[in-house]
Amino acid sequence: MTQELQYATFLLSNFIEEVLVLDTNATIRIVPKPDWISYETITDVLHDAHTSTKQSGMLFNASSQSVEKTISRLGENGLFYVALTSNNEVVAVGAISFSKLKSEWYGKGNMCGHIKMVGVRGDYKRMGLNNRIYENLENYGFLHADVLEMNTACQNHIVLDSNERHGWKYVDCKSFPSTNYYSYVMAKWKNGCPYSERKRKLIFFFRKLSVHILKKQNGSYRFPISLIKK
Numbered sequence: 662m663t664q665e666l667q668y669a670t671f672l673l674s675n676f677i678e679e680v681l682v683l684d685t686n687a688t689i690r691i692v693p694k695p696d697w698i699s700y701e702t703i704t705d706v707l708h709d710a711h712t713s714t715k716q717s718g719m720l721f722n723a724s725s726q727s728v729e730k731t732i733s734r735l736g737e738n739g740l741f742y743v744a745l746t747s748n749n750e751v752v753a754v755g756a757i758s759f760s761k762l763k764s765e766w767y768g769k770g771n772m773c774g775h776i777k778m779v780g781v782r783g784d785y786k787r788m789g790l791n792n793r794i795y796e797n798l799e800n801y802g803f804l805h806a807d808v809l810e811m812n813t814a815c816q817n818h819i820v821l822d823s824n825e826r827h828g829w830k831y832v833d834c835k836s837f838p839s840t841n842y843y844s845y846v847m848a849k850w851k852n853g854c855p856y857s858e859r860k861r862k863l864i865f866f867f868r869k870l871s872v873h874i875l876k877k878q879n880g881s882y883r884f885p886i887s888l889i890k891k
């Protein structure tokens with residue numbers, strides 16, 4: 662079955678439209694991004710969602726990225742889910758794209774779904790929208806990949822703690838040039854974590870340690886690269 666056909670079957674059988682009724686009796690639909698929603702709108706939702714992280718001093722790409730950046734981060738095989746009010750206002754977004762893991766220990770060579778650019782507008786936070794967007798992204802992701810990954814600032818406890826409660830496991834630590842924090846990478850496997858907890862925790866610990874020793878929070882090396890690579 663082609664990927665397109667598989668996705669069409671998926672939409673018809675399960676998630677053509679998920680309706681979430683909030684406590685306020687407002688109805689929110691969570692759907693794959695329709696064509697009439699522009700990437701300008703998506704980018705605007707991300708900027709609004711990240712007002713809170715900006716105030717905490719974390720500089721996420723999504724807090725100020727251009728529309729072109731939103732599109733390039735999505736990639737050709739990516740998909741956005743959006744949460745729409747009854748007035749068709751976009752109040753939350755989240756994306757997934759796919760690529761093979763090159764050297765990552767937790768799934769080397771496997772197709773992986775990368776969950777990214779998740780954000781909920783200020784007035785709509787704490788209503789369960791993030792969790793519903795994640796459910797949709799995960800269900801879609803596991804149609805195409807056996808492992809999913811996401812990363813966020815190590816200070817972003819709301820996301821990290823919630824993901825841990827939903828079966829995600831810490832696997833790596835990174836420092837990117839475009840951000841001002843260390844990022845924790847979490848993974849979730851279709852058939853559960855294939856590694857023992859002891860092994861996973863040990864590798865995560867050493868990855869964290871080595872990234873902190875070698876790199877600053879802005880992704881630059883603490884020592885000249887020539888010294889490190891010798």
Ligand SMILES: CC(C)(COP(=O)(O)OP(=O)(O)OC[C@H]1O[C@@H](n2cnc3c(N)ncnc32)[C@H](O)[C@@H]1OP(=O)(O)O)[C@@H](O)C(=O)NCCC(=O)NCCS
Binds near residue numbers: 779782788
């Ligand atoms: C993080 C964010 C997406 C959460 O969205 P949300 O719709 O408010 O989250 P939900 O209501 O679905 O709650 C998700 C979980 O986080 C918890 N949570 C949400 N806000 C919280 C807060 N302010 N303090 C503590 N816990 C919180 C909820 O209790 C829930 O826990 P559970 O998974 O155990 O049920 C939203 O706050 C946001 O847009 N933040 C800025 C952007 C961001 O950080 N994006 C992620 C980057 S990777």
